[in-house]
Amino acid sequence: MPEPRIPAAQVRRFLATAFEHLGMPAGDAQVVSQLMTEAELQGSDGHGVIRLVPYARRIRAGGINLKPDIRVVKEKAAMALIDGDNGMGHLVMKQAAELAIAKARQCGIAWVGSRLSNHAGPASLYARMALAQDMVGMYFAVGNANHLPPWGGLDMLLSTNPIAVAVPAGEEPPVVLDMATTVAAYGKVKAKAQRGEQMPVGWMIDRQGQPLTDPKRAEEGFLMPIGGYKGYGLAMIVGLLAGTLNGAAMGSEVVDFNHDDVTTTNTGQAILVIDPDAFGELDAFKARVDKLVRELRASERMPGVERIWMPGEQSHAKRIANERDGLALPAALRTQLDTFARDLGIPPLQDT
Amino acid sequence: MPEPRIPAAQVRRFLATAFEHLGMPAGDAQVVSQLMTEAELQGSDGHGVIRLVPYARRIRAGGINLKPDIRVVKEKAAMALIDGDNGMGHLVMKQAAELAIAKARQCGIAWVGSRLSNHAGPASLYARMALAQDMVGMYFAVGNANHLPPWGGLDMLLSTNPIAVAVPAGEEPPVVLDMATTVAAYGKVKAKAQRGEQMPVGWMIDRQGQPLTDPKRAEEGFLMPIGGYKGYGLAMIVGLLAGTLNGAAMGSEVVDFNHDDVTTTNTGQAILVIDPDAFGELDAFKARVDKLVRELRASERMPGVERIWMPGEQSHAKRIANERDGLALPAALRTQLDTFARDLGIPPLQDT
Numbered sequence: 001m002p003e004p005r006i007p008a009a010q011v012r013r014f015l016a017t018a019f020e021h022l023g024m025p026a027g028d029a030q031v032v033s034q035l036m037t038e039a040e041l042q043g044s045d046g047h048g049v050i051r052l053v054p055y056a057r058r059i060r061a062g063g064i065n066l067k068p069d070i071r072v073v074k075e076k077a078a079m080a081l082i083d084g085d086n087g088m089g090h091l092v093m094k095q096a097a098e099l100a101i102a103k104a105r106q107c108g109i110a111w112v113g114s115r116l117s118n119h120a121g122p123a124s125l126y127a128r129m130a131l132a133q134d135m136v137g138m139y140f141a142v143g144n145a146n147h148l149p150p151w152g153g154l155d156m157l158l159s160t161n162p163i164a165v166a167v168p169a170g171e172e173p174p175v176v177l178d179m180a181t182t183v184a185a186y187g188k189v190k191a192k193a194q195r196g197e198q199m200p201v202g203w204m205i206d207r208q209g210q211p212l213t214d215p216k217r218a219e220e221g222f223l224m225p226i227g228g229y230k231g232y233g234l235a236m237i238v239g240l241l242a243g244t245l246n247g248a249a250m251g252s253e254v255v256d257f258n259h260d261d262v263t264t265t266n267t268g269q270a271i272l273v274i275d276p277d278a279f280g281e282l283d284a285f286k287a288r289v290d291k292l293v294r295e296l297r298a299s300e301r302m303p304g305v306e307r308i309w310m311p312g313e314q315s316h317a318k319r320i321a322n323e324r325d326g327l328a329l330p331a332a333l334r335t336q337l338d339t340f341a342r343d344l345g346i347p348p349l350q351d352t
Numbered sequence: 353m354p355e356p357r358i359p360a361a362q363v364r365r366f367l368a369t370a371f372e373h374l375g376m377p378a379g380d381a382q383v384v385s386q387l388m389t390e391a392e393l394q395g396s397d398g399h400g401v402i403r404l405v406p407y408a409r410r411i412r413a414g415g416i417n418l419k420p421d422i423r424v425v426k427e428k429a430a431m432a433l434i435d436g437d438n439g440m441g442h443l444v445m446k447q448a449a450e451l452a453i454a455k456a457r458q459c460g461i462a463w464v465g466s467r468l469s470n471h472a473g474p475a476s477l478y479a480r481m482a483l484a485q486d487m488v489g490m491y492f493a494v495g496n497a498n499h500l501p502p503w504g505g506l507d508m509l510l511s512t513n514p515i516a517v518a519v520p521a522g523e524e525p526p527v528v529l530d531m532a533t534t535v536a537a538y539g540k541v542k543a544k545a546q547r548g549e550q551m552p553v554g555w556m557i558d559r560q561g562q563p564l565t566d567p568k569r570a571e572e573g574f575l576m577p578i579g580g581y582k583g584y585g586l587a588m589i590v591g592l593l594a595g596t597l598n599g600a601a602m603g604s605e606v607v608d609f610n611h612d613d614v615t616t617t618n619t620g621q622a623i624l625v626i627d628p629d630a631f632g633e634l635d636a637f638k639a640r641v642d643k644l645v646r647e648l649r650a651s652e653r654m655p656g657v658e659r660i661w662m663p664g665e666q667s668h669a670k671r672i673a674n675e676r677d678g679l680a681l682p683a684a685l686r687t688q689l690d691t692f693a694r695d696l697g698i699p700p701l702q703d704t
Contacts, residue, residue, distance in 0.1 A: 226579025
């Protein structure tokens with residue numbers, strides 16, 4: 001029997017009820033639930049519903065401020081720095097994105113950074129917020145656990161600090177890049193271990209700098225940054241712009257939120273919004289993006305390659321299918337959510 | 353006998369004289385020569401003196417406008433779009449960087465894009481211009497020859513579009529990342545072929561998507577983007593922001609300047625400047641950068657690793673050494689320059 005598909009609206013309702021029962025104001029619970037459901041819809045399942053339980057654990061431990069005073073602490077015409085007051089990252093970054101969009105409309109471009117924020121879900125969520133206004137969005141964040149040493153080093157002082165960029169197109173889906181600065185995500189390593197498979201050379205190295213291909217030995221090594229020292233440089237730069245610039249945590253200051261539910265993470269993020277309308281005729285720009293997309297897609301292909309994908313095109317297709325058919329949550333996650341709902345005293349997630 | 357070291361001032365003078373004799377106004381010749389010498393000083397020798405002869409070839413063929421009317425064609429408080437009128441890229445991007453710095457001082461951040469520009473040397477030159485003002489610089493450019501197919505494809509529709517970011521530090525050297533979006537540069541492949549060595553797996557793939565390790569077969573394959581499809585996505589995004597957004601060439605419109613001296617390249621570039629002073633106390637920011645740099649450098653090292661380098665730290669050391677000791681140009685390049693000088697009717701490059 002195939003897994004039941006659950007309408008996104010049910011998932012959103014369930015999450016909102018859960019957060020309200022955890023003490024979050026109703027309006028904030030709506031915002032967080034909506035963004036977590038968005039993540040699930042676009043296929044970012046590692047940043048979607050699966051996060052409810054760890055978020056709840058952190059909220060109960062007092063590691064999240066449920067009544068934050070999220071406010072602008074520094075501001076100029078085209079920039080702002082937001083103090084998140086240790087609130088949920090979704091609330092902080094939604095506010096940051098909206099402010100950046102408003103400022104970009106005035107100034108052509110704007111940058112809003114955050115400190116004292118928290119994990120906010122997949123990077124592309126916030127870059128994509130600019131798309132509804134026909135603008136370009138770029139998002140940078142300091143990850144909430146350090147998995148990378150500096151190049152040649154052994155101390156894990158850097159996170160897989162992600163970059164997301166969203167560019168509106170005309171008739172084509174928007175181009176949306178959402179990438180960590182490592183070759184493989186840690187979740188992929190765990191999946192290989194579960195299936196008893198070896199990892200390809202290039203995913204991880206051991207403490208001698210040699211390729212590590214046995215996922216069961218993952219604890220003995222490190223994820224590889226993309227392009228070797230280049231990815232190390234990118235991870236550092238993203239951290240400088242999203243963390244250090246804002247007075248947020250970076251390097252050894254980063255709190256591992258997998259192993260610590262209490263300490264304020266002081267997460268730093270940044271969003272950059274560019275208004276293409278300032279550069280010329282908007283429709284002409286979108287037509288040029290369409291032209292490029294079609295040209296790349298029409299490239300002659302390598303043997304065995306069925307289709308050339310644009311960044312974000314597969315997520316776009318998933319979003320459309322999931323909105324139409326509903327979300328398919330893994331059975332183990334459903335069981336976890338049922339237990340969670342019972343403990344919290346709320347109705348379980350409904351299939352229809 | 354070691355190669356003679358030539359004072360940077362001599363190189364600058366020689367280049368300026370050459371450009372003036374090619375018909376460039378004296379002030380512009382000064383600017384271009386100074387930036388090409390800067391490139392040489394920081395060790396970007398592929399973008400330094402070696403470019404004189406191909407630039408001269410293009411100038412003589414009429415592919416460069418020596419009396420360009422470089423002007424702002426679109427402008428808002430925090431952005432501008434510059435039409436380079438097919439002038440030397442160095443002139444266009446210097447003006448772009450200066451404008452972005454002035455706007456960032458007012459607005460906290462600014463973005464200036466270019467179209468109808470040309471090759472401007474190493475990306476970091478322009479990102480670094482922000483450092484003298486204690487600001488952060490970011491630079492994106494569309495490369496002047498397509499070396500990359502889209503991921504899974506065979507048609508070379510993308511260039512190794514570079515990204516550079518420069519972040520000021522306090523007592524430490526600035527952090528300067530300057531990277532192409534491919535694992536190896538084409539020059540490294542040629543060097544392997546000359547030495548009769550094989551390339552490591554991961555530098556190139558052939559038309560079947562298999563690793564290509566024989567550099568003599570380089571023409572049969574493609575450079576690999578960093579992180580596979582991630583680097584492809586980055587190359588595309590950089591091209592969208594530096595090219596498509598500005599109405600500059602991208603995809604199949606890119607003119608291969610190695611094989612065509614005449615067609616207007618319509619090169620697109622973009623510079624982003626952030627003023628850390630808008631985000632809080634400047635000295636505190638620089639102290640935080642220093643702290644991070646020192647922490648990364650002090651990491652425990654892998655066996656055989658002598659030192660952990662920051663992005664840009666080796667270029668910084670080269671610049672200091674070259675300013676003190678002079679520039680060591682390869683003998684073959686000296687010979688080429690001597691011939692060039694004789695043909696042009698200018699004095700040869702002087703050693704002292």
